Amino acid sequence: MWADARPAGKPAVTRLWAGVILLACLSLLGTAAYLKPNPRGFGTHQQLWGQGPCGMLILTGLPCPTCGMTTAFAYTVRGQWLRAFWAQPAGFVFALSTAALAVICLRTLVRGRWPRWNSARLNPHYLFLAILVLLIGAWAFKIIVGLADHTLPYR
Numbered sequence: 001m002w003a004d005a006r007p008a009g010k011p012a013v014t015r016l017w018a019g020v021i022l023l024a025c026l027s028l029l030g031t032a033a034y035l036k037p038n039p040r041g042f043g044t045h046q047q048l049w050g051q052g053p054c055g056m057l058i059l060t061g062l063p064c065p066t067c068g069m070t071t072a073f074a075y076t077v078r079g080q081w082l083r084a085f086w087a088q089p090a091g092f093v094f095a096l097s098t099a100a101l102a103v104i105c106l107r108t109l110v111r112g113r114w115p116r117w118n119s120a121r122l123n124p125h126y127l128f129l130a131i132l133v134l135l136i137g138a139w140a141f142k143i144i145v146g147l148a149d150h151t152l153p154y155r
Contacts, residue, residue: 011112018114022105025098032073032095037080040151041087041142044071061153063146065139069094086145090138 031048038044042063045051048070056064072091075084076099084092108114146152 014114015109015112018105018108022102022109025102025105028073028098029077029095029102032070032077035070035074037071037074037078037083037087041071042067044074045069057154061155063139063142063152063154065135066091068142073098088138089141090134093134 035044035047038046042057043053046053054064054067056062057067066088068088069091072084072088073095075081075087076092076095081092084095104115143152146154
């Protein structure tokens with residue numbers, strides 16, 4: 001009886017991790033679909049369990065580096081990509097990345113193995129630096145656009 005039992009091998013563990021990550025991605029995207037994007041380009045997060053407005057925006061009149069992320073996700077899942085980009089460019093990129101990761105995880109669930117990629121190019125330090133540059137660049141973009149269209153400083 002025990003001779004026929006197959007131990008949980010690498011494909012089982014791979015599928016487990018893919019399922020967990022897929023569930024996380026779908027939770028994020030599902031929450032974004034549930035929320036109604038705020039047309040101001042920020043503040044959508046206030047629909048989540050009584051969250052308050054951005055403290056930095058209230059104190060300084062300028063957005064924090066993540067202002068508009070939730071709004072960008074909400075617009076992205078609705079296919080309103082230009083609005084998502086204007087709300088928060090980094091949030092738009094992260095929303096698309098989340099959807100892409102969900103597809104990769106679904107493929108991994110079916111095949112039992114992760115897709116092959118050149119891990120030498122996926123250096124954690126470079127990835128961190130790229131995300132940091134994206135966040136700072138998106139923050140600067142949001143401030144510049146807000147000053148140009150006179151929606152900043154926020155009052």
